[in-house]
Amino acid sequence: MRPTPNLLHRYANPGQFLRLAHALLPWLSSGAILFLVVGVIWGLFIAPADWQQGDTVRIMYVHVPMAWLASSCYLGLAICGVLSLVWRHPLADLAAIEIGPVGACAAALCLITGSLWGEPMWGTWWVWDARLTSMLVLFFLYLGHIALIRAFDEPARGQRAAAILALAGVIDLPIIKFSVQWWNTLHQPDSITLTGAPTMSMMMLWPLLITTIGFTLGVAAVIFTRLSAAIHESRARQLLARSRLDRRDSQVA
Amino acid sequence: MMHLPNHWPYIAASYALTLGCSVVLGLGAALRLRKSKARLAAVEGHARRRERSAS
Numbered sequence: 667m668r669p670t671p672n673l674l675h676r677y678a679n680p681g682q683f684l685r686l687a688h689a690l691l692p693w694l695s696s697g698a699i700l701f702l703v704v705g706v707i708w709g710l711f712i713a714p715a716d717w718q719q720g721d722t723v724r725i726m727y728v729h730v731p732m733a734w735l736a737s738s739c740y741l742g743l744a745i746c747g748v749l750s751l752v753w754r755h756p757l758a759d760l761a762a763i764e765i766g767p768v769g770a771c772a773a774a775l776c777l778i779t780g781s782l783w784g785e786p787m788w789g790t791w792w793v794w795d796a797r798l799t800s801m802l803v804l805f806f807l808y809l810g811h812i813a814l815i816r817a818f819d820e821p822a823r824g825q826r827a828a829a830i831l832a833l834a835g836v837i838d839l840p841i842i843k844f845s846v847q848w849w850n851t852l853h854q855p856d857s858i859t860l861t862g863a864p865t866m867s868m869m870m871l872w873p874l875l876i877t878t879i880g881f882t883l884g885v886a887a888v889i890f891t892r893l894s895a896a897i898h899e900s901r902a903r904q905l906l907a908r909s910r911l912d913r914r915d916s917q918v919a
Numbered sequence: 920m921m922h923l924p925n926h927w928p929y930i931a932a933s934y935a936l937t938l939g940c941s942v943v944l945g946l947g948a949a950l951r952l953r954k955s956k957a958r959l960a961a962v963e964g965h966a967r968r969r970e971r972s973a974s
Contacts (some may be wrong), residue, residue: 722929
């Protein structure tokens with residue numbers, strides 16, 4: 667086993683993590699609510715309609731954050747996989763169990779809102795386009811991870827198999843990102859890139875950024891809450907198991 | 920701007936689904952944390968009482 671870097675080592679202690687989560691949760695949840703209220707009102711009622719898409723462009727303010735979160739959560743799963751396989755970080759497997767369903771929800775919502783945009787704009791709910799198909803693959807990877815991590819009687823085996831799946835599946839993330847450049851797709855190319863100026867109006871970019879920050883804070887709050895709950899549940903299980911053993915020992919004596 | 924048909928049902932469905940799922944996930948996580956804290960407190964209390972009675 668390799669030595670754990672300092673920062674990881676500090677938060678490998680569940681008690682330390684619970685203290686951090688307790689301090690961060692109020693900020694994350696209130697930030698999420700504030701950004702989402704402003705972003706949703708701006709996106710629905712204040713941002714202008716697109717000259718080609720009309721009001722349907724407003725679906726982008728929920729669709730794009732879900733796509734971003736689906737990819738980010740999967741990257742989180744892969745990082746947990748590395749932490750679990752290389753350093754045996756005690757919280758990495760618990761975090762992977764809790765991130766999986768949240769990421770799957772984001773991927774499903776990305777696909778559904780994309781379909782709800784596609785029907786009026788393209789005239790179809792679904793096409794086997796490279797971007798859509800690679801996002802569907804990501805959703806199936808999430809389902810596989812959720813099933814695999816709970817599939818074995820011995821939890822460590824399931825966690826190890828799921829960590830390997832998370833690492834192997836990470837190849838889908840660059841495929842999703844670059845699919846619109848590598849293939850001729852019906853899905854439009856990226857409007858926001860790290861290197862170039864955005865190709866959309868600032869009146870549309872602001873609500874998009876605000877809803878993206880809001881949903882990101884919200885998902886962080888949900889994951890921190892679920893992980894804190896999982897730590898409490900695990901402690902309760904350990905205490906119960908110990909008290910059962912003590913009772914058995916005293917009966918034998 | 921060219922005339923476009925009314926697409927608000929699609930928009931409303933997208934927002935309702937996304938925000939609805941977010942609320943369900945958030946409330947579900949909060950309730951689970953509350954329940955797990957209460958359960959841990961009960962188990963810890965029980966263990967403490969057992970230790971006291973054993974000593």
